[in-house]
Amino acid sequence: MGMDGRNWETFLLPYEQTVEELKVKFKTMRSELKKREEYAPIEFVTGRVKRITSILEKAERLDVPLDNLEEGIEDIAGIRIMCQFVEDIRRVAEYIRARKDLTVLYEKDYITNYKESGYRSFHMIIRYPVQTALEQKIVLAEIQIRTLAMNFWATIEHSLNYKYRGGLPGDMRLRLQKSAQAASVLDSEMSSIREEILDAQKLFEDDANIVSTLLKTIHRLYAYHLVAEAVAYQAKFGELFQARDFEGMKQMMAEIKAIIASKHEEDPEEYEG
Ligand SMILES: Nc1nc2c(ncn2[C@@H]2O[C@H](COP(=O)(O)OP(=O)(O)OP(=O)(O)O)[C@@H](O)[C@H]2O)c(=O)[nH]1
Ligand SMILES: Nc1ncnc2c1ncn2[C@@H]1O[C@H](COP(=O)(O)OP(=O)(O)OP(=O)(O)O)[C@@H](O)[C@H]1O
Numbered sequence: 481m482g483m484d485g486r487n488w489e490t491f492l493l494p495y496e497q498t499v500e501e502l503k504v505k506f507k508t509m510r511s512e513l514k515k516r517e518e519y520a521p522i523e524f525v526t527g528r529v530k531r532i533t534s535i536l537e538k539a540e541r542l543d544v545p546l547d548n549l550e551e552g553i554e555d556i557a558g559i560r561i562m563c564q565f566v567e568d569i570r571r572v573a574e575y576i577r578a579r580k581d582l583t584v585l586y587e588k589d590y591i592t593n594y595k596e597s598g599y600r601s602f603h604m605i606i607r608y609p610v611q612t613a614l615e616q617k618i619v620l621a622e623i624q625i626r627t628l629a630m631n632f633w634a635t636i637e638h639s640l641n642y643k644y645r646g647g648l649p650g651d652m653r654l655r656l657q658k659s660a661q662a663a664s665v666l667d668s669e670m671s672s673i674r675e676e677i678l679d680a681q682k683l684f685e686d687d688a689n690i691v692s693t694l695l696k697t698i699h700r701l702y703a704y705h706l707v708a709e710a711v712a713y714q715a716k717f718g719e720l721f722q723a724r725d726f727e728g729m730k731q732m733m734a735e736i737k738a739i740i741a742s743k744h745e746e747d748p749e750e751y752e753g
Contacts, residue, residue, distance in 0.1 A: 488532055491549075494610045494617045498557040499527040501610065502621065506561055509575065521568035523628060527559045554585075554605045555622035562631050565674055566591065566667050569602050569625045576623065582606045585620070591630075597653070598660025599634060601626040629663040629670075687726050694729050697736050704743045 506525045514520035530538075535553055538544070544552030563569050569591065577584055588603040602625040609618050626634065637656055641648060648656070698717060701710035713736060720728040 492529055492532075492556075494612055494619050495529045495557040495621075497612065498608050498610050498619050498621055499529055499559065502557070502559045502608070502623075503527045505581070506559065521563055521565075521571045523562045523564050525559065525561050527557075530556045530558065550619070554620045557608070557619060557621035558624070559621065560624045560626070560631075563625065563627050565671055566627055567671060567674075569627070572625050573602060573604065576604060576606075582608045582621075594660070594664075597637065598657040599637070600630045600660065600664065601634065627667050629666045633660050633663045690726055690729050690733070691721070694733050697733055697740075700740060701736065704740060706739065706743075709739065 503525055506522065510520045510522040510525065513522070530553070535549065535556060538553055539546060539549060542552065549556070561572055563572060573587070576582070583606060585605045585607055587605075590599055590601050590603065594600045604623040604625070606621050606623060607618050608621050609616055633656075637660075640652065640656070644652075694717065698710055698713045701707075701713065713732065716732065717729070720732065
């Protein structure tokens with residue numbers, strides 16, 4: 481007996497539950513990663529159950545018999561994960577592959593191989609065990625992972641395609657391809673800016689480290705009874721810090737280390753420990 485005779489409402493129930501559960505899980509992943517590493521590779525998460533008309537149209541287009549919708553249509557349950565940067569997409573995919581509550585059936589990388597329309601996204605088709613009131617069912621679901629720029633483009637393109645019912649005029653298609661290119665450039669630009677921001681943060685971290693190790697090194701001079709030197713270096717440090725002269729601090733560090741090393745040579749026994 482075909483799908484037509486069955487109850488759509490109960491057919492869609494496990495998919496609705498799947499979408500709700502996956503949304504919660506990925507939103508939780510977002511907040512957890514944000515707490516752990518001060519930066520979340522996930523910007524936001526959406527999900528939807530495919531509408532009946534859209535399921536029927538797709539079944540017709542892909543020649544899927546109505547009694548095989550569960551296996552034939554892979555995106556009845558769909559989740560979408562938006563990221564700020566292209567690099568985040570790989571990370572999120574890694575986290576998904578490592579999960580124990582789902583299995584990845586296959587992946588489609590439309591970022592390396594974007595579609596002719598200009599569409600870019602990373603797709604994962606998963607098997608998800610969902611516990612209903614009566615039984616455990618394993619359903620297929622689609623996870624789309626994309627940047628904000630990819631999502632912007634795909635949203636506009638989707639609505640235009642819907643408006644023209646797939647028959648986009650040639651010039652429109654060309655302009656969409658061009659804007660997909662522009663979105664891709666935008667993603668690359670943002671990635672390189674991100675690298676620079678991370679470098680700047682690292683530099684700041686390094687400078688902060690120089691200050692603390694230099695102050696500790698100056699303090700060690702007291703252990704070698706070099707009180708006058710310690711006081712002089714402390715004063716010089718004050719000047720260097722005022723000028724934020726980190727190169728000067730590195731030189732000072734080298735000088736003090738040389739002094740300490742020569743003291744060691746004079747009398748290695750005295751200063752151990
Ligand atoms: N906006 C937009 N979305 C797309 C495009 N191509 C694919 N998608 C999205 O990605 C999903 C999966 O597409 P595909 O990987 O091509 O797989 P499919 O479902 O077998 O094929 P089609 O639905 O026939 O494209 C679609 O259901 C859309 O949500 C595109 O050109 N533009
Ligand atoms: N995996 C997904 N997660 C969240 N939203 C999605 C997902 N896939 C599609 N959508 C959105 O659901 C709405 C309805 O899309 P629909 O499922 O009818 O078509 P589609 O997935 O774009 O195309 P197709 O029928 O070819 O699979 C659109 O706004 C679409 O952007």
